[in-house]
Structures are given as C-alpha cells and as structure tokens.
Amino acid sequence: MGGDAIAVVGMAGRFPGAPDVAALWRNLLGGVDAVHDHTPAELRELGVGERLIADPAHVPAHGRLEGVADFDAEFFGVPDAEAVRMDPQQRLFLEQAWAALEDAGHDPAARDGIVGVFAGSSLNRYFLFRQFGNPSATDDWESLLLPGSAADYLPAQVAYRLGLTGPAIATQTACSSSLVAVCTAAQSLLDYRCDLALAGGVSVTEPRFRHTPGGLVSPDGRCRAFDAAGQGAAYGSGVAVLALKRLEDAQEDGDQVLAVLRGWAVGNDGAARAGFAAPGLDGQAAVVAEALASAEASPADIGYVEAHGSGTLAGDAIEVAALARAFGDGLAPGSCALGSLKTNLGNLDAAAGAASLIKAVLAVRHGIVPANLHFRTPNPEIDFASSPFFVPVENHPFPAGPRLAGVSSFGLGGTNAHVIVENAPEEAPRAGADGGWHALPVSARTPEALREALTRLADHLAAQVAAGAPPRPDDVARTLAGRRAFARRAAVLCRDVAEAVPLLRAAAGAAPPDHPAGAPAELVARASAWVSGADVEWPGTPGARRVSLPAYPFQRRRHWIEARP
Template identity: 65%
Template sequence: MEYTGDEIAVVGLAGRFPAAPDVPTLWRNLLDGVDAVHDHTVEELRSLGVGESLIADPTHVRGHGRLAGVADFDADFFDVPEAEARAMDPQQRLFLEQSWVALQDAAVDPTDGERAVGVFAGASANRYFLFRLLARQAGEDRHAEEDWEERLASRWAPDYLPTQVAYRLGLTGPAIAVQTACSSSLVAVCTAAQSLLDFRCDVALAGGVSVTEPRFRHTPGGLVSPDGRCRAFDAAGQGSGYGSGVAVVVLERLADALERGAQVHAVLRGWAVNNDGSARAGFAVPGLDGQVAVVTEAMASTSVTGADIGYVEAHGSGTLVGDAIEVASLTQAFGEAAGSCALGSVKTNLGNLDAAAGAAGLIKAVLAVKHATIPANLHHDVPNPEIDFAGGPFFVPVKTTEWTRSDRLAGVSSFGLGGTNAHVIVEQPPVEDPREDPVGPRVLVVSARTPDALRSLAARLGAHLAAEPGLRLDDVAHTLASRQRYACRVSTACGDITSAIAWLDRVAAGGGSAGEDSAGEGSAGRDAAVVDRPDVDGPDADVDRTLRSGRVVSLPHHPLQPRRHWIEVSS
C-alpha cells in the first residue's frame, strides 16, 4: 500500500506480563501456546493477605495472571525517595520503568531537547492503596478516615500516572491520563497517534498498566470465569480471569521515524474511538452498533476494507454474549467483500489485563504482522453456538500458523465496560532498502549510571551480539549513540562485530580506566574509558558520523537494580 503521510510508526516496545518479563519472552510464549494463568495455592493467597473467608468461598477464583516482581523497584535509578517509593502505586512504578525501557528500545533520548515526548496512559484502580495502605492506616489509627483526602496524593491516583513519567524522565509533551476501563490503553494509543498527527508532540509513549490480586469471585453470567481462564469464542466461555501486566509502545510519525533510521516494528494505518451510547441492554452490556461503527470508521480512515485484513486481535471477553456481539459486529463491518480472517485474543494466554489489555493485544498484533506469524488462540475446543462462523469470514486458529499474505494488515479491538470502544489498523513494517556493507570503523559508546551497571551492560551487550550474528556494526553503533548518555561511559572504534564483542568482554571484566588511551585487539582506534564526566574528547568526537550511518536495532537496555518496596498487611 502507498503511504499518505498520515501513518504512525511503532518504534519501541516494552512490557512485563504474566510469565514474561519482557516483550521477546511474551512473543515466544504466544508462539508456544503458553497458558500464563497461575493457580494460587492457599499458602500463596495467605501471603498476599487474602482473607480466610474469601479463600474458603467456593466461588473464589484462584486462577490469576500473576506478575513477578510487583513489589520491586529501582528507586535510586529513577531518583524516587525511599519513603515515596514504598507508598507509590506499584502501577506507576511499573509504567515508569517500562516507559524508560521502551525509549531505550526506540533509541530515543528524552534529554536531547530536540523532540517533545508525550505520555498517554491508563491504569486500573489503585488496589495497593485499598488493600494495603488504607488497611494499615485504618488498623493503626481509628481516626484514619479524617486523613483520607490528604492521603490521596499524586503517588496514588491514576490521574498522575503519565505525569509521574513525564516528571521522572523529563518529558515535555502532553501527559494525559486515559481512563476508559478495559479499553484505556488502546484509547491511549489512538489519542497519542492523533496528537502526533496534530504535531502536539514528536514522540509518544502510550499504553497501560494493571496490578490486581486473586480476590475475584465467579458469578453466573458475570465477567470472571470459574478457573480464571478466558475461553474466547468457545462454547465453554464464562468470562475471563484477571491478571497483572504493563504494556508500552513508542510512537512516531512514520516519515520522521524513517528519516532518523528508527526500527519500525509496524505501522498504524488508522484508528477510531467511540461509545455505544444507550443502544444496548444495559450499562455493562456491549453494543452491536457501536462496535460496527468503530471498526468501520477505523478502516475508512485509511481506505482499508475487510478484504485487506488477515487477522483481528479481538477484545475477546470470553462471555457467550459478548463474543457473539463482537463477531457479529466484525462480520457486519467487514462486509461481503471480506476474505478469510483469523480471530484471536491475548486474554486466552494472559487473562484480562484490564487497563493494559488493549496495549497488550496491540503488541501481539504488531509482532504478528512483523514476523508473519499468527499465534494460536488457546482454550478453543467447541465454537460458541451463538456465533455464526459459517456466515462470516472469521475462523479461530488453534495452532500457531504462518501468515502467508505478502500484505499483512491486522485489526485490534478493545472495548471498555461502559461502552468506550477503540479499533486500530496495524500494517507490517516498510520493506527496508538494500544497503551496502559498512565501510570503516564505527564508534561504540556504552554508558551507565554506575561502574557496576556499566560492566553489567557491557556483558549483556557482548552476549547479545554473540547470539545475533546477523547484526550490523553500523546499526549497533547508531543505536548506542542515539540512547541517553550517563556519567559512566566507555567508547572505542571497532572495525567489526568480532572486535566489538572482544572489547565489550574486556569492559565487562573491568578493563579500562579513566583517561586510558590504548589500542584494543582488533580495534581500529582507541579503547578509552571515561567515568563521571558528561563530555568526552577522543572517540566520542566521531559519534556524529555514527549517528548518520546506521539504523536502530533492539539491544539490551541499561540494567536496573530493583529492591523490594512494599507494605505488608496480614490477612
């Protein structure tokens, strides 16, 4: 398809998910059909502070998308005082961390002053405040209710999620909280994309975060399934269990991304947001007309038809009525010209990540169009009898399959309780023009906040280069030079990947000291280590040339050193 100039590039990905500490692990789990929902034991529930009456309740749902390390945070790295870090909503801590990781993946330096970076994000209810801070305060002070209003400070309310990120990372674009229940993070993506088209910012972080615990009950006809599994589009669907996770994407105008050599994971061709209004059976019931309208508008905004789309990452609530309405609306929106189209939901792998669900689904779709692979939809045995699959273009893939179409487009839907709907059209990344092999040495710059972190990062980079032999030296140099610089820094000029790995191994082992100037093995220039100096002469003077002669690739980010910051409350 031809580009019109209104496209938005996805140039960075980050997140933490049940059974997946990062996006690459999430993708491997999706390809392998991993069910990441965890069945908690009684001992685990008690350790979370879940009460005995709930544990004994036969309707209590023990299956939950558990997120490892929720209590941990590198407060020093983000300059958050210890006491504040302990009281801060862990959702804000997680989203701050992953926003920074996403900028590292995109090789965007938020401190360069050249680009206004916006933040658009949503969070779930602050359960840490409800189940820990408030419970502890109430237990310690019988007059605690008098202080509640004062204690609803910026570190607790979801309103302050994006502004915390803007403050901690020094971002000057719009910082807007988006709260539309389960559709929050995908609505945030749509809002960010429109802000970029309107030139309100130059780069945008968009996504969502949710931290929940296994405190849910199953009720017949409700949203939570008995075992915490989501059986989207299946006859056994009884809702979806909840889970914790955070998903962040970095967006940039496509033309700008291509000009700076960004790594384009996928392209957003169009998007739309609306509400069902009153044309539905109840406030919590989805509306057919609203869902038809939002999908139709998103396709119309980029002249895409149902025949062009090969995969839809659905909202997939796992309820018989909700799934039937969603497929009926898609069938109507796609029209008679629609071709065969796969249908899936990441909720079948992770559970419902609430405010992060839409962005998690978007990341899955981005990776699907990028890698030409459609992951299996789990827990699908017998089709939902309320869905007319025979009368429409959709099928549910139960095995991971190759996406054979040369023009890969996907739709991503997310529908919030209360009727706010979002749909995004995602296209495969542009085909890269062929390039000649790099000629001459390239300057590698590795920096970190502390000497220990510098050595750790060098070790991670060396292992990554050894494991990815297809990487180009100019791309590695370009990516490292584009990232934010820290006080502890080493740099050298290398002629090839082999010499780069050897140099990184020496740095990881503690080689080099401040002011050292020596020729490294296989190096075309100096091997200089510079500590605690913001500006460097020598090899760094050639960084401008490095920035002009490569493209961004995914590389390991600066290591974080999280420690436990958590308030315990007994059951």
C-alpha cells in the same frame, strides 16, 4: 503509505510469565498459558482472607507479574519513603516508559522535539489492600490519593521524572484505556502537538475475584475466547508501552519502524445495549468500520483481528457479529484469523489494549499469527460458517502480500477502540557495512548495573550472530551513542558485532580490555575520554539506523507495605 501513518518505533512491557516483549513473543509462539494458580499459602501471603480462600466461588487463578513490589527508585530520583507510598502501577509504567524510549533509541534530554505521554491505569488496589485503614501507612488518608496514587497523575508522573514537556494525558476507559491512549497519542502526533509519543497502560491486580454465572471471571481463570465453554477470564497484572512517531519523520530520522498504525477510531455504544455493563453490537461495528475507513483499507486486506475476546458466550458472539457487519459480505470463509491475548495472559484490564497491540505488531512484523489457546468447540452463538473468521489453534502464517491486522479493545461502559496496524514498509536499500571501526559505548548508574548492561548486550548480540542475523555494527553504535550517558562507563571498539561479544564480556568481568590491535588512535582516544567522564561526539556513519537493543538493567529493591493478616 499516506502522510497520516504513524510508526511504532519502540516497545516495552512486562507481562505474566514474560519480563519483556521478546519473552512475550517466545511465549506466544510456544503456546504458553501464563495464568498462575495460587496455592492457599500464596494467597495468605498476599493478604487474602480465609473466608475468601474458603469460598467455592473464589478464583485463585491470576495473571501474576513477578517482582511487582520491586522498583529502582534511585534511578528516577524517588526517595524511598515516597516509593513505598507510590502506586506500583506508576512505578511499573515509569520503568517501561524509559525502556520504550531506549528501544526507540531516543534520550529525551537530547531531543529537540516534544515528547508526549498518554496512559491509563487500573484501580489502585495497593491503596485499598495495603494502605487504607493501616495505621502504619499514615493517618492522613487524603494525602495517599494525591500524585503518587491517583490514576490522573500517571502520565504527569512520567513527564516529571523523565523531563517530558508534551501533552501528558490520562485516559480512563476501563479495559480499553491503553488502546484509547494509543489512538489519542496518534492523533496528537498528526496534529503536531508532539513529535514522539509514549502510549500504553498498566494494571496491578491480585487474585481476589469470584466467579458468578454470566460474569467476567471464569471458574478456573482460563479465557476460552470464542469457545462453547467460555465463562470469562482471570484478571492479570502487566504493563505495555509503545513509542510512536509520524512515519515520515521516523524514516527521515533513521528510526527502526516495527510496524505502522494505518488508522484508528474510538466510539461508545451509547444506549443501544441491554445495560451499562453490556456490550453493544452497533457501537462495536461502527468503530471497526470507522477505523477501516480511516486506514483506507478494505476488509479483504485484513488477515488477522486481535479481538477483545472476553471469553464470555454473549460478549464473544456480539463481538464476532459486529466484526462480520463491519467487514460486510463477499469475503471468503476462513480468510481472517481471530485471536485474543487473554487466552495466554488473562485480562490485563487497563493494559489489555496496548498489550494486544504489541502482539499484533509482532504478528505483522514476523508474519505469524500465534495460536489461540483453549479453543476446542466453537461458541454455538457464533456463526463462523458464514463469516470470514476462523480461530487458529496452531501458529498460522499471514497470507502473502502486505500484512494488516485489526486490534479491538472494548471498555466496560461501552467505550470502544479499534486500530489498524500494518507491517513496516521496506527499508530503502543501503550499502553493506564497510568493515570500518565502531565504538560501542555502554553506561549505567552503578557498577552492578554496568556489568549487567554489558552482559545483556553481549548475550543479545551473540544470540543474533548464532541465528545468522547479526545487526550491522554501525546501527548498534548509533543506537548506543544516542542513549543517556551515566557515570559508570565502558566502551569497546570493533569492526563487527561478533568481534564485540568477547570484548563486552571481558568488560563486564573485570577491567575493560585493551582495545583491539589496529583500532584507530583517534577512536581509541575518544573512547578513553568518554569512559573517563568526558562528553564526546561519536563519529557518525551515513545511513546508520536505530535498532532494538536490551534496555537499561534496573536495580530494583523492594518498596512495599505488606498486607495485614
């Protein structure tokens, strides 16, 4: 791969029906429809009015995000009164930005390089439905539009709370916001404006939408992308964040490389469309062709396109026609899979593009394209027979060889983004684990969080051991040693991760256990000193790499202004 490649070194997110990225992947492989049908009682609890509930055009379906009212304000040093006023989108993105850094194995306080933040968010509906005009919130409405609420301040809020000094740039291009943020972050890395970048988006919506013929919201909230019955999709809430580095730096630093961004492009449809809200074939085709050229990839190399997939007859037909034009003639029919995450989650608006990219990263990493839900009869306006595209209704394996996927996200108003993602290059061979001793340090801000962190790590390692793919203990040790050290601490010593599991469980259940017999006295002394609060330098293992481990267990509490009846 060329020097312009960008490595995905960490991912985090919360999605309808999935509290993290691992759960999202399980749901995608399991064909889970995570769109929730709200009952009238649930709608009333959200503050939805009786007139809208009774409206036959109202769509009570929604990609619901559990716990959207909850936030670990203490972790980020946010006073409770400020947390209640803060846009929940900013709170969600803050937590997942930290989780993405932990997934990448980097503590920004310990880094020499510059970390940037690039993000977009949806309209602040919390302000509209719970604060505006509510005397119990404030009489100073202008103050509510300042840093805790306005979309402009989302990346700056993250930079302030996490101590990041690189570019902090908000991208607001409707549904394409988060994928445009990824493209902006990737270019900033190539320009050496930062050395590590967080990129993504967040959206918090509620089931207050109505179906209108030809509109974006389907009558039952299900997205039937590329299907003859397509009438739009439900909206949903979610947050998605990716940690990015220059590929050469990631390999040199021993980072995990989940996938590689080979090329990207951003453009606009201009005036060549039926109206401001209508998609443009020429603009979409141009941005896909530009991304392919940027990646120096042939259309024949692409095994899967994660499409925008709005689920509307006209929108889907224009998108496939644009893809066919960009891909050109001569490709074998049925050679490229076509799918849309909206069929599983609904439309996550400003978070949609980054969530789709996470799906594509997982697909090229594991070599599986998840089934596209709700596809029965092809959209009659799409000429699948003369195109290379097909819609998989079952999980579909990638063809042999390098695995490349394209990801599209198109914003209302015509701003289009497309990214080419490829499976990670093969890791350089290294010697097997030497069977030596390693320290696994775990810390948290509170005793409750420490117990949960130890339990999560034990469960994660046990599951990998049971699956026959245990991580190397030196990799786990290096990753944990690179995380922020908080006041509440525990450390276990082990020679392999199977040995570590019961020790971690014991540490979570009561006082830390005695270290195993035979553990080196010098390592025991370091572990004891660290648990007592000292700063220690953990012994490194040559060749150890960072790996994905469970993120910090936030201790969330409800910070919320209830909707008025």
